[in-house]
Amino acid sequence: MKLRSRNIDAHEAAISTVKMAKIEAFESIFPGMLVSCGEFGICVGSECDGVPLETWRVQGRILCEVCATKEYGSKFYEENDVVDPGSSDAKFKCPAYDKEGSCKSKEVSIENFFMGNCCEQASKVFVENKKAQEKQLKVVHQYYKWDSEDLQDNKNYIKNTPIRIKKTEDRIKQEEEALNQLMKKVENAKKSLEEKRCYVRCNKNALQESKKRTIEKENVKNESLKRFKQLSYEYHPVASKLSLDDDVEARENRKDYQYCKACDEFYNDTDRRKSFLSSCGHVACLKCFTRRFNDDVEYTYCPFNLGKDCQKRYYRFEVRSLYE
Structure with missing residues (x-):
């Protein structure tokens, strides 16, 4: 028991040392701003700066996704004793704490600290x-990406739910007619009918709520983009060296006919030229149709592989004859 106790104490001391190093590293760039690291505020891994937005408890250690993946693999959340992720509970001072007009708060969350929302x-x-x-x-930029993903999920729900509701309502009518004709199955039919009506009621209410949330998410996303552009302008020397997807606004506004659905790249006049395969009618860029050619194999496949006609191979000269 004494040996086990010493091992536990050594393990905890090592974790404590790493946490102190991470806190000191953060203090070196944001001096005096970190008030409390909380329970989930500091990552003790070796692949990050120690103050992540989200953390997991993996094998008793608080790790961010980057560090957990490095140490335990991409499926660390399936193969280890992992607690569900949560937002950091670290607390910070108001970024303008020493300035006139500041809220003087010492309970600012990590999101409000970096976004300047307090x-x-x-x-x-x-x-x-x-x-x-x-x-x-x-x-x-990470918050902007998350906000964009949440917004897109809500838009997809709003787009698809009315169709599912309409189909369900049509099935209700069909089953009501069948109910009158098949009295022997009346109990089962009534149960199915009630379930589907409940589905419609619940989803109609959820649809209205989702529309409201979409408006809110749109505003939040726009604020994130606005803040990102503002920071990119103010920190231009730093922003120009980072790979933070400088074309975010162009990708937001692009049309279906402007980019290849196979590789998600914009069409151009060279290797990304818009092309089609006459045998199946699918449209993609030239590079996607020809990407499987090499020195040993002289055929390719339609990049979509959706139907039976798209699963056969095409020889080099056949493929060439199909491009415009």
Whole structure:
């Protein structure tokens, strides 16, 4: 028992040392801003700066996704004793704590700290430390991506739910007619009917709520994009060196006919030229139709592989004859 106790104490001491190093690293770029790291605020892995937006408890250690994946693999959440992820509970000072007009809060969440949402004065604070600028740009861009994904999920739900509701309502009418004709199955038919009516009622209510949430998500996403553009302008020397998808606005506004559905790239006049395969009618860029050619194999497949006609192979000269 004493040996086990010493091993546990050594393990906890090692974790404590790593946490202190991460806190000191964060303090070096945001001095005096971290009030409390909470229970899930500091990652003790070796692949991050120690103050992530989300963490997991993996094998008794608090790790961010990057560090957990590095140590336990991409399926760490399936193969280990993992607690569901949660937002960081670290607390920070208002970014404008020392300035006039600040809210003077010491309970600012990590999102409000980096987004500058705790008060109006906080949104006007821009740091000069380049490492701090890089950290803030990455965090704000991550929130923008999350907000965009949430918004897209809501849009997809709004688009698809009315169709499912209409189909369900049509099935209800059919089953009501069958109910009158098949009295022997009346109990089973009534039960199915009631379930489907409940589905329609619940989804109609959920649809209305989702429309409201979509408006809210649209505003949140726009604020994230606005903040990202603002920071990119203010921190231009740093932003120009980062790969943060400079074309986010163009991808937001692109049309279906402007990009290849197989590789998700915009069409151009060279290797991404818009082409089609006459045997199946699918449209993609030239590179996607020819990407399987090599020195040993002289045939390719339709990149979509959706139907029976798209599963056969085409020889090089046949494929060429199908392009415009």
